[in-house]
Amino acid sequence: MTPLVQGVVRVLFMPSLVVAIAFCVKGSTGTGDGFSAGLVTAITVSLVFLAFGLREARRILPIRHAGAMAGIGLLVVVGSAVVPAVIDGVPLEHFPRVEVEVVKLGALALNSSLLFDAGIAAVVAGGVVFVLERAATARGREG
């Protein structure tokens, strides 16, 4: 790929991840959610594939953990449904509850639904990157 594309990817990489995190964190009050965050991450990683090639991308990014990341994300998502059910009997109850005052970190309200969104983001990002890497590996072997 041309140095221009590589330069653009270099410049855009970190901001893209920041956008992804913003989507995830701001999901409960603004536009975006964990799903969008995961997709943005996956698209960013695929740009790195495109600009630097698979081998280089593997060196820069922890791509071989993508599958594990999706698995952990799924555990978090299912866990956030099951754990409240075991504790007090309502699946997917988020903490703190509506009537309780939330802890605020700047403008961010800390709530367990953040964890839920992060889990979805991990499933989407990890899964898509995992499949992309497989496709790229297959292509590299044949051509």
Next chain:
Amino acid sequence: MGSPLPVLAPLAVAFVSPLLTWAVGRSGPRAAHRAAVVCALLTFALLLWGHLVGGGEWALSWVPAWGLEARFALDGLATLYGLVAAGIGAVVILYSGRYIEDHLRAKGRLRGARKFHALLLLFLAAMLGLATAQDLLLLFLFFDLTALVSYLLIAFDHEEDEARSAGLTALLVTAGSGVLLLAAVAWAWLDSGTLRIADIAVLPAGVAVLALVPALAKSAQVPLHFWLPRAMIAPTPVSAYLHSAAMVAAGVFLISRLHPILPAEVTGTLVPLGFVSILVGGLIALSADPLKRILAGSTIAQYGYVMVLLGLGDVAGASFFVAAHALAKSALFLTAGTVTEATGERSLSAVGGLARDLPVLAIASLVAAAGLAGLPLTVGFFKDDVFFTALAGRGTPLVVLGVVSTISTLAYAARFWAGIFLGPHRRPAAKAPATLVFPVVLLALLLLAGGWNGIGLDAIAGRAGAGAPLDLAYHFDLRLENLLALATIVGGAALCAALRWLQPPIERLVSVAARVGPGTIFDLLVGTVRRTARVLHGIDVRLLRPRLAHTLIPMAALVGLAFFTQWQTAFDPGKILRADIPVFVGLAVAAGGAIATISTASDTAMVMTLTVVGFTLATLFALLRAPDVALVAALVETTFTILLLAFVMPLPSRSERAAPARTPWLVVTASVLAAGFAFVVTWEMLSRPTMESVAARYTELAKGEGVVGKILADYRGLDTVGETTVLALSLASVAVLMRPRRKKGRR
């Protein structure tokens, strides 16, 4: 009852022990074996302790909104079946250390030993869970778990076609009929509003029948018995455990557990069913030549006795019978295993006169055979005594049938033992290692001790039933039971003597019956399903586009059905405002992209024109002030374009590959129908004046901010969990399909 520890401690140990054995087994088969023996003994000891402190109960409420709870209790029935499962399990695991090592070394996969021990322990845990469960749903779960683990154990030699097929037969018959149990559980819940067995007064007859079928299948009762003789392909310790004390016992356990709430007219049918199984199993045991097949026939027959007892309402007697039979039968299975190890032969006709070579085994095995046949001085005498007591006073026909049954039992027990240890010395036996003899001796000693004072089984079995301990004693008088026992011995001896002439006709009868029996019908069914699947698969995977049509046809049918049945209002074209013009332009672009997709020449161009459709629609959502949907649509479109290109680009170009010349008419028709119906149904929906919607309530709850995010995470969170799981599973399956192959020629 009340204290949770007596029930929790053995359960916890039982469910941790497979993992522990698996972990410890990393350092070799010996270590796995040692860990497994310790775990099984500890489970047994904890159960015994739980019994001595008077049992216990533990409940965990989960989903209280539906009244679901996990309730376990160590009552009389649970104690008896738990002790049998853990006790026989411990002895069998003790035996299987050396056995499975030799077995696997011959196959060159010694590393499988820890899997074997872990699976046996998992089976023990499942049995214990089943025995202590006090809730219909848990009962079903553990019942199914035993079927799944038994599949893995029966098909343990998975490189052999016959073993896999036998495992599959057992799975289809026992887990397949287990679906009926699930149906029974659901029906019982709808009927009585609770799943707790103690809270149910009596089950409807339909539920009872649904629950009895899987129990009969599990206990290998005619006509669902054919899986058991086939399962004899499993390693001998598996047969000794599953097919004498554990898996087949799960069926009668289920009936015993449900007995208080089963209607009497349904349990009454168990008596004739049991006698048919006694007859069929007896004939198999009298005619079969492979050692383990004789024992399998005998198991079918012996569980027939238990069914008769349960049909007559004697739960305590049935429980005692199961325990006594388990001791004798597992000892005989282990005998068969040791004989095969020492001589290399599996059939009765190939061995003989081994009493000389294996004297200790011969004596121990004689005790076990006597126990099976119900001879005095062994606990087996009492099991037949219980049987006769239940039959006495139920009319002469039943008593006569009972005596005929015990006579046949004595005959096949004698045939098995005498065929191995007496008669002409056909083949010299190698010296049997002590670990393959000692467990049989241990079981024989227990049988003798039980013949002396019942080793406490009478009291536990009594608690399993009405509460009073069974009366186990030798009465030296002319009561009916004693006369029947005497008749059994005389008749059995006569039958043994007559067997020389009787055997050929019995063999012919059994082989004819096997040719037209339920086993053959089952094979025919499975074969038909396989052939049909192969034909459908051939049609479906050959071409991609007809395959898509196969999903479009049902879609067209369903949406068409909705269109013709739900028609309510006229189609309203609505009013078109000046502000809508950009929307129409966007729709026109999307439609153009879709038409272009149909007519493109290359795959890459097709992906790009599809992208035009997607991005235009995303823009339209933004125009219609739906930023969340627009964002997701744009991101999904981008991701899919990348993924599609990644998959399409390695393919050869269209001119290089043999594509069908024309799109088949089926595909065109299905697509047009599906799209047309979708179009009119959507139009009709949008023409309705007002629609009931929860959206207003959601917006109010969310205080106006981030409604979409809150809906996904909170109000409809369970949907999101399901969708995420589906997404993860489909991504995982794509990844598995694309897995790089490690070696050429091997998958």
